[in-house]
Amino acid sequence: MNSSKKVVLVGHFGVGKSSLMRRFVQNTFSDNYIVTIGVHILKKEIKIEELNLTLVIWDIEGKDDIQKVRSSYLLGTSGFIYVIDPTRSQTYERFNEEIDFLKTTYPTSKIVSVANKSDLIDIEEFKKLLEQKNISIDYFASAKEGIEVENLFQTIGLKMVKNV
Amino acid sequence: MFEQIRNKYLYNKTQIVVLDKQGIVLHSDDLLYKIQKQTSISDFHPFFETIISLIDLEYNEFTFSCIHIDYEGIKKTIDVIFNSGSNNENPFLIFIDFTEHYNNFQSIAQEKNESVLSFHLAEIKNQQLQSEKNFKNKFLANVSHDLKTPLSASLWFLGMLEKSEITSSQKEMIALMKETTNHIKELVDDILDLSKIEMGQIKLQTAPFDFIEMLYHIEKIIAPKARTKKLDFQIVKDKNLPKLVVGDKTRIVQIIINLLDNAIKFTKKGSVVLSVVVKEIESNNATILIKVADTGTGIKANEKGEVFQSFKKLHDSKKIDGSGLGLSIVSNLLELMGGKIDYQTELNVGTTFEIEIPLEIKESEVGTKPFEFIEIINKLNVLIVEDDEINQLLLMKLLLNHGGFNINIANNGLQAIEMVEQNPYDLIFMDKEMPQMDGYQTTAVLRKNLKKEINSIPIIGVSGHPVANQKEIFDAMGFNGYITKPYKKEEIYELVYEVLKLKKS
Ligand SMILES: Nc1nc2c(ncn2[C@@H]2O[C@H](COP(=O)(O)OP(=O)(O)O)[C@@H](O)[C@H]2O)c(=O)[nH]1
Ligand SMILES: [Mg+2]
Numbered sequence: 001m002n003s004s005k006k007v008v009l010v011g012h013f014g015v016g017k018s019s020l021m022r023r024f025v026q027n028t029f030s031d032n033y034i035v036t037i038g039v040h041i042l043k044k045e046i047k048i049e050e051l052n053l054t055l056v057i058w059d060i061e062g063k064d065d066i067q068k069v070r071s072s073y074l075l076g077t078s079g080f081i082y083v084i085d086p087t088r089s090q091t092y093e094r095f096n097e098e099i100d101f102l103k104t105t106y107p108t109s110k111i112v113s114v115a116n117k118s119d120l121i122d123i124e125e126f127k128k129l130l131e132q133k134n135i136s137i138d139y140f141a142s143a144k145e146g147i148e149v150e151n152l153f154q155t156i157g158l159k160m161v162k163n164v
Numbered sequence: 165m166f167e168q169i170r171n172k173y174l175y176n177k178t179q180i181v182v183l184d185k186q187g188i189v190l191h192s193d194d195l196l197y198k199i200q201k202q203t204s205i206s207d208f209h210p211f212f213e214t215i216i217s218l219i220d221l222e223y224n225e226f227t228f229s230c231i232h233i234d235y236e237g238i239k240k241t242i243d244v245i246f247n248s249g250s251n252n253e254n255p256f257l258i259f260i261d262f263t264e265h266y267n268n269f270q271s272i273a274q275e276k277n278e279s280v281l282s283f284h285l286a287e288i289k290n291q292q293l294q295s296e297k298n299f300k301n302k303f304l305a306n307v308s309h310d311l312k313t314p315l316s317a318s319l320w321f322l323g324m325l326e327k328s329e330i331t332s333s334q335k336e337m338i339a340l341m342k343e344t345t346n347h348i349k350e351l352v353d354d355i356l357d358l359s360k361i362e363m364g365q366i367k368l369q370t371a372p373f374d375f376i377e378m379l380y381h382i383e384k385i386i387a388p389k390a391r392t393k394k395l396d397f398q399i400v401k402d403k404n405l406p407k408l409v410v411g412d413k414t415r416i417v418q419i420i421i422n423l424l425d426n427a428i429k430f431t432k433k434g435s436v437v438l439s440v441v442v443k444e445i446e447s448n449n450a451t452i453l454i455k456v457a458d459t460g461t462g463i464k465a466n467e468k469g470e471v472f473q474s475f476k477k478l479h480d481s482k483k484i485d486g487s488g489l490g491l492s493i494v495s496n497l498l499e500l501m502g503g504k505i506d507y508q509t510e511l512n513v514g515t516t517f518e519i520e521i522p523l524e525i526k527e528s529e530v531g532t533k534p535f536e537f538i539e540i541i542n543k544l545n546v547l548i549v550e551d552d553e554i555n556q557l558l559l560m561k562l563l564l565n566h567g568g569f570n571i572n573i574a575n576n577g578l579q580a581i582e583m584v585e586q587n588p589y590d591l592i593f594m595d596k597e598m599p600q601m602d603g604y605q606t607t608a609v610l611r612k613n614l615k616k617e618i619n620s621i622p623i624i625g626v627s628g629h630p631v632a633n634q635k636e637i638f639d640a641m642g643f644n645g646y647i648t649k650p651y652k653k654e655e656i657y658e659l660v661y662e663v664l665k666l667k668k669s
Pocket of ligand 1: 012013014015016017018019020030031032033034035036062116117118119120141142143144145281
């Protein structure tokens, strides 16, 4: 069986959306920051049990407010990956609001949240901080070191397919 | 005319693609990309997967801006207009090539976002450096703290040895050992101070103090050192200096002494002059300008950048003596106080350090209210616990001058503990620094004594050279009050009245 789903990477600029996509699809990483404008789209096939699922990944330009994203970009999205940068508190200050907005505006789509750049921080410390702020993050990943990247795309795939 | 211009400039910037209802490419003018006909448009680029899902919608038009499409070596950034068609019309797409426009836009965004990120990255690096530095400082603080006690013990034993029956050549060797050990102790004290400053553990105390008297105090410490090196030492004071000021006296003394020590250290002959003037007064705030000028070796051009650097000098073996950390401590303390430091130097002519300290001038009468003598009718028993004979004598004389006290002396903590078991005391003066068992330890033992008449004897701490948070430390250790050298007799009397709750009858 074959199927394809649209996944959009969202979050502030510079949190590592493009890097996560590149690590996942091309298994590359660069320290050079190239600002994304508009959208880059790549696809990659994953396997969810017997199903070959093509993830069509939309890497869109970073915005500090999800409501500022061009709504045409979000048409027909099945899964969101919300990316934060644990070293920049501005990127997760409004995390809960943003997630709520996505949930109410796209009620059928799935969301996975990820703190990228975890190579730069003490993860346990950061988890404590998040707990204080009542923020729950699914993955602590690093595009740079290739940590948890595979898992996080696998999870969004599974959620979309199984509708969980 | 219009047609011509349009054809030249706009024609090759657009492409029209016609699809069927399943998203198969029927026609394309291929002006931008060469698209395979009779295949799904999503084979051309994954972007169009979204488009296919929109075909089923009722008549509708969507614009997607700034889509990067890289196909068979052609890299463009386009806007895509999608029209879903109608019952008798096929869906179609219009591509508009805005590559140049978006490239310009990208460079602007690049500059802006990059500067935010790199600023942030620099901040993180800085934090990491800071925490490494803190680790170093903590380590140094712990080590130097642990070194202090054995060093003091060595010095004490050397002092004892010096007093015993020994030959003059042995005496000389011991004098040398004492000097070396003292040197190590100074170094350790400096390292401890500096690490604490760098860790931000030093809090400035603010209390009113007599500025003029502080200068006398400094003179008393420095004059003998200058004399041993046969240097001329002078203090030049501005007539307008405020008397009572508010600030951290201990630290200000430390700053000035460090500068003077440094000047004496690097001067072989000639003079060291301390001049103190008021630079500025604005209502209650004064800026005091303090200069320390010497006729010493001067600072070499290549060393100028390092004068205030901490720990740098530890690696520099050709230093004369001392830790070389003094100036770094000075500049750190001044920074804490909101002061400034600068210097002029000329090789083999001399160096002048100039510092500015902002101080609040105390106008009110605090601390200067006239002393009121209280006569003590029933004599009180006082125990002075002090290892230094001169200090014993000083305190004893002060108390005898006042009258009303029976005075006993304990030379050390152990002796004091024995003595309180044998005689009832109304008051104890406890030197904080004594060999073996210091004043803190002795007080702790007394406070733990089971007998109420012993564990509740008022104890006044005596501090030879003041340290940061002295009051808090004494309070925490169970002292009832404390005095710091140099003693002022009225202060001591007033403190005794307060501790013993004596009232004028
Ligand atoms: N240390 C580290 N840096 C990362 C990581 N992911 C991305 N970066 C860097 O962060 C910057 C922004 O990444 P980018 O993927 O362009 O972020 P985007 O704006 O969200 O797409 C770049 O300089 C990347 O090299 C990571 O996991 N660890
Ligand atoms: Mg990006």
